[in-house]
Amino acid sequence: GENVEQHPxxxxxxxxxxxxxxxxxxxxxxxxxxxxKQELGKRPQLIIDIRSxxxxxxxxxxxxxxxxxxxxxxxxxxxxxxxxxAVYFCAAGGVTSGTYKYIFGTGTRLKVLA
Amino acid sequence: DAGITQSPRYKxxxxxxxxxxxxxxxxxxxxxxxxxQDLGHGLRLIYxxxxxxxxDKGEVPDGYVVSRSKTENFPLTLESxxxxxxxxxxxxxxxxxxxxxxxxxxxxxxL
Numbered sequence: 407g408e409n410v411e412q413h414p415x416x417x418x419x420x421x422x423x424x425x426x427x428x429x430x431x432x433x434x435x436x437x438x439x440x441x442x443k444q445e446l447g448k449r450p451q452l453i454i455d456i457r458s459x460x461x462x463x464x465x466x467x468x469x470x471x472x473x474x475x476x477x478x479x480x481x482x483x484x485x486x487x488x489x490x491x492a493v494y495f496c497a498a499g500g501v502t503s504g505t506y507k508y509i510f511g512t513g514t515r516l517k518v519l520a
Numbered sequence: 521d522a523g524i525t526q527s528p529r530y531k532x533x534x535x536x537x538x539x540x541x542x543x544x545x546x547x548x549x550x551x552x553x554x555x556x557q558d559l560g561h562g563l564r565l566i567y568x569x570x571x572x573x574x575x576d577k578g579e580v581p582d583g584y585v586v587s588r589s590k591t592e593n594f595p596l597t598l599e600s601x602x603x604x605x606x607x608x609x610x611x612x613x614x615x616x617x618x619x620x621x622x623x624x625x626x627x628x629x630x631l
Contacts, residue, residue: 438618449622495562499618512562
């Protein structure tokens with residue numbers, strides 16, 4: 407069945423450095439790619455998303471890039487801060503023949519070291 | 521955001537007991553979802569509902585039952601709880617476009 411692979415599973419960076427998390431999806435009908443941030447004990451919260459008609463989207467220190475041909479998309483966080491420490495999930499979503507699908511990656515635990 | 525709520529937030533039960541987790545949303549979103557979150561597995565879809573009286577299985581539906589008699593409510597029932605169902609359960613609804621918005625979660629422990 408369809409799946410979303412996410413790498414790495416853990417990532418440690420020094421404060422001020424950049425972090426990159428990558429996801430690969432299998433369903434070619436996917437056209438919506440959100441990223442969620444989940445802090446310890448909290449709910450996942452949407453931080454940025456991109457649709458298949460766009461190659462890149464930025465929001466302050468975070469950006470997402472999409473390569474639809476290769477079926478992969480990435481989250482980039484620049485100038486990392488301790489409050490960026492959390493688990494990040496990617497997802498691939500879309501509607502195929504009227505059926506709504508939304509599949510999550512397994513998550514990346516990001517640690518920003520002060 | 522109080523638009524989607526879950527109750528209880530914490531629950532401890534014993535194997536074999538029936539447990540119902542409640543989810544309520546105030547936006548009148550048509551789609552609602554139940555996920556479980558376990559270490560190493562991320563978020564796995566249990567059941568979802570496209571509208572009142574329409575439900576469908578997700579990736580891990582065994583041992584769970586759902587109903588949706590009203591648009592705003594989507595309860596999840598564990599008919600006979602097992603230790604493997606110890607998890608954090610998140611309810612979500614589909615907001616504008618394709619994005620999902622999550623409730624605060626229910627931490628369930630089955631002894």
